Amino acid sequence: MITATIITIGDEILIGQIVDTNSVSIAKQLNAAGITVTEKLSIGDNAEQIEAALGRAHQQSQVVIITGGLGPTKDDITKHTLARIFSSSLVENKAVAEHVERMLAVRGIAFNALNRSQALVPECCTVLFNHHGTAPGMWFEQREHVTISLPGVPFEMEHLMEDEVMPRLKSYYSLRANxxxxxxxxxxxxxxxxxxxxxxxxxxxxxxxxxxxxxxxxxxxxxxxxxxxxxxxxxxxxxxxxxxxxxxxxxxxxxxxDASVQQLVHQLLTERGQTLAVAESCTGGTIASRFTAMAGSSAYFLAGVVVYANEAKRDILGVNYDDIMRYGAVSEQVARQMAEGARRITGADYAIATTGIAGPTGGSAEKPVGTVWIAVATPTHTIAMMRPSGTDRGQIVNRASAYAIEMLYKELKK
Amino acid sequence: MITATIITIGDEILIGQIVDTNSVSIAKQLNAAGITVTEKLSIGDNAEQIEAALGRAHQQSQVVIITGGLGPTKDDITKHTLARIFSSSLVENKAVAEHVERMLAVRGIAFNALNRSQALVPECCTVLFNHHGTAPGMWFEQREHVTISLPGVPFEMEHLMEDEVMPRLKSYYSLRANxxxxxxxxxxxxxxxxxxxxxxxxxxxxxxxxxxxxxxxxxxxxxxxxxxxxxxxxxxxxxxxxxxxxxxxxxxxxxxxDASVQQLVHQLLTERGQTLAVAESCTGGTIASRFTAMAGSSAYFLAGVVVYANEAKRDILGVNYDDIMRYGAVSEQVARQMAEGARRITGADYAIATTGIAGPTGGSAEKPVGTVWIAVATPTHTIAMMRPSGTDRGQIVNRASAYAIEMLYKELKK
The missing domain is CATH 3.30.70.2860 (Alpha-Beta Plaits)
Structure with missing residues (x-):
């Protein structure tokens, strides 16, 4: 069994200033390829700590992946520490230097000494070219061990993992599935x-x-x-x-x-050539952003509206204002009219609507915070359902979005 | 200086099935009280690993906080491992047993042997009573060390940290601020x-x-x-x-x-009693969801529209279709009309609009992937700007959203 340790570097992780999502995506990819992560470790921007952590990681795993600390500024010390550990000197990589200069030129930024330092890499490593940023990835081989250093910017790290690290690991080791x-x-x-x-x-x-x-x-x-x-x-x-x-x-x-429900919906609508519109109140654009985050969604996603104000519900979606007054904005009637309105104004085959109380204020005994009405309008009918979605604003938005997408999925599968 | 190690336990963390937010909130609270987190560690549900990690943590930190592995099922082994490490036997805690029975009764669930096992705690620990769940927290003292075991359910862990752990740590150590x-x-x-x-x-x-x-x-x-x-x-x-x-x-x-720019906009609009609408194409609902994620945003956020299709730009926002054909959907003219249309249909004081090519397809030599036009309409004028926003779909969406919100912020500060 090939095992891995993931080390994320940065004081911002230890003081709780950021959520470490890098190690999540790295763990997923390693696991999918049959490499078992036995430990994830977060430490500060501190050379001694980095050295100690690497030493320990090399004892317990064949693969060590480190992210962070590769920027151009003085608090970024990963590269120097790696050079010391692997007894290698830093040399300028021409291709990286030219790439950094070109990237900065596009943004109208002059190439200075600090940028030039980004092209310095330990002589003994293989450079993993970072097409999406200025800090290169690095690959070190030492007997049965591989140590990989990646930039901390999530999308740069992700591209390097997919395009460079995973293919190399798969050819370096003979892997068996997890x-x-x-x-x-x-x-x-x-x-x-x-x-x-x-x-x-x-x-x-x-x-x-x-x-x-x-x-x-x-x-x-x-x-x-x-x-x-x-x-x-x-x-x-x-x-x-x-x-x-x-x-x-x-x-x-x-x-x-396995696949997220929105991916299943994305597949179905794309295959069938059908279209979708979304009308959101309490979920505030989250459902739209989940669909539009997927490449190719423009083939079926016609439009979304986020109608927070009652007037917007009426003016944009044609929701009956008297019904809003009579039943409340968070009601079955309004949810149904929102979904049907979204279908009507966009001509979409399907529409989802959400209206609820995301809190922390606005709740009542009858409709507490977390009350969410969800409706799905289809070419033949409209369904609506009340789903209590939690107690915390972020939780309510996420759950209600998930419930709504799931409801559409079930309709599509009928 | 009092230092801490945070250990989160669970295979689901190592395979990338969940994002570890527990350690973030624990790190924040410890830091705020002057306890410096030097390491965060995630390991599997494995007794040997837990013992090894605890041994190491005790060497480097006075405070060790462990979360997870306290459930009633067989894969939850933290409690047994702790009892062994502290050479203590598991005894039933009456108060916890009664509390678990009461909590389950409310949900109509019978109290079985597994539930009863949740009331078992190592004899040497102080029970930290969990009012919001069935797994109790535990506090172990050993000379200058404190070891704290907390349930992995975020909401339960947070209540225990705030109500039990932090007050005790503050009185146990004399702390100096970070x-x-x-x-x-x-x-x-x-x-x-x-x-x-x-x-x-x-x-x-x-x-x-x-x-x-x-x-x-x-x-x-x-x-x-x-x-x-x-x-x-x-x-x-x-x-x-x-x-x-x-x-x-x-x-x-x-x-x-850590106020984000959207928080600064949120503050300004709330203070001034002014309103906002958003018209998004390439950012796909992300700008709307950033605003609506903030409690109280309903005071100023009237509506957002995500107009992916050209017809939606025309029908919902009144963008001139001939202009879309002549200049392209990604153009200054369309961005301006989208922002002005959003103001007009909602009556908002301000409106932001984005239209761009998020990729991976749809780019051309003249308008490559990453080309984004952003417009801000105010009560007196409309401004528009082209911002190249990167090369990767997620990156483009995030950067363009940030640019757009910043453009609004600058207008508000003028």
């Missing part, structure tokens, strides 16, 4: 679920690991096998296990989780 | 900024640490001092340093702290 598959259950408490499936759990093969991932009203069950000799056989084994599980709790299985 | 203050600069590249402020940076006192935090079009500069003898004096020192900095780059200072 498989993770998650089944979503709902409406059953974790302890009751565990009791109900105890026999099935006890009979799991030794190489299959079960994890319970509880969240409100949903418990996800993940089966994992690492370092599979035969990927196809291992996948079939997991499918068989889930089939047995399904027979025990058929009413509580909501579905599987 | 101070972090961040200034936001815009419109100046990191390398040019570093050159411009080099003299100021070189003259910083030895105990003040500077960090550059670059993001699209914005570089934040953070000054930190740890373990301050006199908090007031240290705060004044940082203020003085920032005042000097202001004199060097007065035109590039946007604001202080």
């Amino acid at each position: 498989i993770h598959r998650t089944m979503i259950t709902s409406g059953i408490a974790e302890s009751i679920l565990a009791e109900r499936i105890a026999e099935w759990e006890d009979a799991l093969p030794a190489d299959v690991k079960l994890a319970y991932l509880p969240s409100p009203n949903i418990v996800r069950l993940r089966l994992s096998t690492y370092d599979c000799e035969d990927e196809t056989v291992a996948r079939q084994q997991i499918e068989q296990l889930f089939k047995k599980l399904y027979k025990i709790i058929p009413d509580n299985i909501v579905g599987y989780e | 101070i972090h203050r961040t200034m936001i600069t815009s419109g100046i590249a990191e390398s040019i900024l570093a050159e411009r402020i080099a003299e100021w940076e070189d003259a910083l006192p030895a105990d003040v640490k500077l960090a550059y935090l670059p993001s699209p079009n914005i570089v934040r500069l953070r000054l930190s001092t740890y373990d301050c003898e006199d908090e007031t004096v240290a705060r004044q020192q940082i203020e003085q340093l920032f005042k000097k900095l202001y004199k060097i780059i007065p035109d590039n200072i946007v604001g202080y702290e």
Whole structure:
């Protein structure tokens, strides 16, 4: 089994100024390729700490990926530390220097000594060319170990992972698959679920690991096998296990989780040549941004509206103002009219609408914070549903967006 | 200086299934109280790894906080591992048992053996009562060390940190403040900024640490001092340093702290009682969702539209279709008409519009991927600007959103 340690560098992580999403995306890619991450570590911009962490990582893993600390300023010390660890001197890489100069020229920025320093790399490393930024990635080989240093800017790191790091790792090691598959259950408490499936759990093969991932009203069950000799056989084994599980709790299985639901909707609409419009109130543009984030969405995503004000609901979507006054902006009637209005003004085949109370204020006994009405309008009919979506503004926006997209998906699958 | 190590436990973190936000909120609270986090570590649900990590953490920090692995199911092993490490046996805590039974009864769930196991705690620990969930927190003292185990459910963990852990830590140690203050600069590249402020940076006192935090079009500069003898004096020192900095780059200072530019706009519009509408094409709802994510935004945010299709630009915003055909959807003319249309249909005081090529396809020699036209319409005039926003879809959306919000901010500050 090839294992990896991920090290993210930056005081901003240790003081809680940023959320570390880099290590999440790195872990995902490594896992998908069959490299098992055994530890993730975040440390400060401190040479001693970086050296100690690398030393430890090299003892426990073949692959070490470090992000951050590659900028042009004095607080960025990763490159110098790596050069020292690998007993290598820093030399200018011509191709990188020219690339940095060109990138800055486009933005009308002069190439100065600090920028030039970005083209310095330890002599012993292979440069991973960063087409999307000025700090190059670096690849170090030492016997069975590979150490990879990547910039901390998420999209630069992601491109380098996909285009440079993963292909190289796949050819460097002979990798065997890790498989993770998650089944979503709902409406059953974790302890009751565990009791109900105890026999099935006890009979799991030794190489299959079960994890319970509880969240409100949903418990996800993940089966994992690492370092599979035969990927196809291992996948079939997991499918068989889930089939047995399904027979025990058929009413509580909501579905599987691999592709996000918006990706499934994206695929379906693209294949069918059908179109979508979105009318959002409490979700505030989140549903639109989830669809438009996907390349190719312009083929089906016609338009979205974020109608916060009652007047906007009336003027843009044609929602009946009297109904807003009578039933409230957060009501089945308004949700339905929003979805139907979005279809009408855009000519889309499908439309989603959300209207709810995202808080922290605006709740009442009858309609507490978290109350969200969701409607989906289709070519033949409109459905609406009330979904309580939590207590915290961010949580409500995210959950209500997920519920709404799921509702559309179910309609598309009917 | 009191230092801490944060350990988050769970295979779901190592395979990239979840983003670890627990350690962010713990780090924030510890830092605010003057406890310096030197390392964050994520490991799997594995007894050996947990023991090894705890051993190392105890060598380097006085405070160790562990989250996760406290559920009722078999994959949750933190409690057993802690009992072994502290050579203590597990005993049932009556108060916790009653609380778990009561919590489940409310949800109509029977109290079974698994639930009863949640009331088992190592005899040597102090129970931190979890009012919001079934897994109790635990506090272990050993000479100068404190080890704290918390449930992994974010909401439960946060309540325990605030209500139980922080008050206890503050009384257990005599703490001295850590101070972090961040200034936001815009419109100046990191390398040019570093050159411009080099003299100021070189003259910083030895105990003040500077960090550059670059993001699209914005570089934040953070000054930190740890373990301050006199908090007031240290705060004044940082203020003085920032005042000097202001004199060097007065035109590039946007604001202080981690207020994002949208928060500054939010403040200004709220204070002035003015309103905003947004018309997005390439940014696809991201600008709307940034504003609506902030509590209280409904006071000024009237509506947003995401007009991907040309017909939607015409039908919803009244953009002249001939102009779209003549100049292209990504053009100054269309951006201006979108912003003005958004003002007109909503009656908002201000409107932002974006139209660009987010890619990966749709670019041309004349208008390559990343070309974005941004317009801001105000009560008196409309401005428009072309901003090249990068090469990657996500990057283009984020940068163009940042540019657009900044353009509005500058208009508001005029």
